Amino acid sequence: MLRIRFLSLLITLLVISPLVISVGGEIDVSVRVLPNMPRPRYNHTSVRTGERIYVFGGTADGTTSLAISEALDPKANEWTELPNMSIPRMRHTASYMEALGRIIIVGGFQGGGHPSLFRHFMGDGNISLSSCEFFDVETERFTEAPPLETGRFWHNTHLLPNGSLLVMGGLNVTSGTLSSCELFDGKGWRVFPSLPIPLARFASCVYPDGSILVAGGHNGTVKVGSRRAFLFEPSRGEWREVSPMNRGRGYPGFCYLPGHGFLVSGGFSMPGMDDHTSAEIYIRETDKWVMTGNMSFPRHAHGSVVTADGRVMVAGGSNCETGMCHSGMEIYDPVKNEWENIGSFIVARKWGTVTSTPDGDAVVIGGRACNYATGRSELVLFSDVSSVETDTFLRDLCLGTMFLSIFLILPAALVWKMRRLEGFD
Template identity: 30%
Template sequence: MLANRARHTATLLPSGKVLVTGGVGRLGAMATTELYDPATNSWSYGPSMGQSRSYHAATLLPSGKVLVAGGNGSLTAQLYDPATNTWANTGAMAQTHWNTTTTVLLRSGKVLLFDSDGLAELYDPATDTWSATASLLLGRSSAPVALLASGQVLVAGGIDSVAYNTQASAELYDAAQLTWSATAPLATNRCGHTATALGSGEVLVAGGTDSVTYDTLTSVERYDPVTRTWTTVASMTEPRSGHVAVRLANGQVLVVGGNLYSTGTTAELYDPATNTWTATGSLLTARSGFTLTVLATGQVLAAGGRGDGGIFTTSTELYNPATGTWSATGNLFTGRINHSAVLLSDGRVHIAGGYYMVNTTLTRLKSTETYSPFSGTWSTSGNLATARSSFTMHLVGTGTPLVVGGLSGSSMLTSHYSLATAEKFQPVGGWVSAGTMTAPRHAHASAVLPSGAVLVAGGTNKIGGSTTSLYQSSAEVYEPATNTWSATASMLATRSGFTLTPLSTGEVLAVGCTNVVSPEGPSAELYSP
């Protein structure tokens, strides 16, 4: 470092740099900060905090800003913004904190702070306010702190603040903010599966890759939201991962494609009434990374994807449930994979984004297209502001398409990056901003809540200019009426490439793809709005 210091903090920023703040130097407490850049293996001074601090605490917020508080006996706390390289004061704290300060980021997005005297308070980033909360039963320092899967905070051992004796005691802080809760575990934890809401209100989870053995699965489970239990049901006729599934108008579930290599043509039907699987007509073209959309006519549209030989196909086809066969329909203007599709209120299908590759050159797409089932043809329908793939899309409000997050940039490992931006389509003006999420993410999951708001959770934050990918448990909610995003309680486990399914109870079921970072997390959990 550029300056000798102790009792300072060090925080890893989303960019990969490390922020060091305050501490004690030769002349006492310090206000200076430093930044370490691993790309250049060098240190540089950052902006001064303006206030000397030691024995303080620093917390990385979901927004990417860093909260620094305590350690100087004032009522001030500060936020560092890496985007502008500046400090700003937060709202006034509820009480002063001279001694060793500890902070914990709660599932709700709030920050719990307490000092070695046992005084505690909560910071709410959404309102930029502090409020007092229950004090510790015993003031203590040098005590390890852990955020439990229950959302409670465990403080254990340490040195008490009165007699300065080491302690064996421990205590729990109940944040009372948790809105995710574990539900019964799957028989097999899996990723690359599908989750389909049945007419009964149950959820059918099919196939995927075993998170332990990495085997491609034929197994299928049904979740009952009333009893909150899983039942293993009849297996598929062949193993599938990276497949696509939709519920048909007759209540059956159509599962298409996917195998060990995620490219296939076969399809099968699940009948919930008889708990049986039967083979149905195969796709005309092998494809992976495609979309399936149930039309108002009852037919199913398969669009895009990558086929045998790595070809990015422009072909699309229709499945007729009455005959169990596929037939070709109009071609896309641009072959694409990892795009999204949504059924519009007028019966047309809108697809957006994705990517295609020629030789080794990958191009992410801004283009969007609309399919008319009446003419069987596609038409171009404007460009997104930002090219993206691996994002989610829903209809919000009066039928407005909303795209959220995703990957942008080129195919090089260090040059593609996750997006925090969202866009919505306006009949006049085309695609416009739908605000910015609190965290960049791709391979996330999202669901429309009963209120019309959109829940977005988990995913991966790939940081541009580096090989760093951060798996996430954070969640947030988009309000269409105000075009704003706000943090909500984090999941109990980090998940990327998982499924979110709205339940008849109003809750949302998250299934599978718990990352190795939090293997103790539940294989399934519930979000309660």
């Protein structure tokens, strides 16, 4: 029994050591394991104000929406449990409205099933929420906010330069995919010009002049990514179609890069095909989409965040064709127009959140690890890797353990095995 345990430990060390030391490459990066989120879940939403990252709602089983809320302080290395929201919800959004000093939680979903297509979520008991609520970051209390005109989930929200909040598209259990948009001015909602076509799980950004770009997504009837793109310019007061993307992309990653353009990465294509490894960037001045180098892995439902030095990190996600989740992280350099692997975090996941810190690092929170909800939280450090003494020690320890296992312990175990076969034990 002792020998069996010894061999099990040996195998574990051989497997884990390469995973722990995998973070790195040409880009100086490290991963610090943070305390687990108290209640594992996915399809939640995260938003940062100051040093704290607030996490609202989600689901642990894909059927039951949650009202729970928590806050993470990565520097203090601790979670704080907060009061529950008034309504359980998943697949909602949360945005910090600085002028109000409050976070507004918008819409969401209650019910069962994975709502990829309209037919998946139109059953009895499924609800697309129109309700909204405020969370005051000073008092840590929830209060009712004016409701949307149309309930929705998997929608996109953006704060505009004037401080108002724009909600676009999404899914509704009665109407299907939505083209309608609504604008919240801090007091109430009003109608905003609708998208030219109904869209859900699309890419979008707001330019400094208040113009809005929308690209990709799908129509809720078939799981095929769209190539089409639309631009809203405040001076025109309406949407107009711009050049389409080179690939149709549903549920892609996206980030606006000042001085470079709008990056859209990965996304699902169509049934029976892998997700995209490709990415492209929209140059507004020329109305053209320019292909970047490819990512290493096909993925959709991944997180994207801009680092302090103006690059983009993508993390996690899934491949629709295989259903497998990713733990890999990659970074896009807009100057080189290239992608580079920067290692892996510990738990592969999709439907988690990736949130930037004030230092330009990134925090990965929760998600679905292919067959279960995880509360794992990890901090990806770009700004000051030298400060992560514990991670450096752990990586060096595992590296030494791996070499010790390969060159000393493993040969000794083989000799023991041969001697036993020859009758010496």
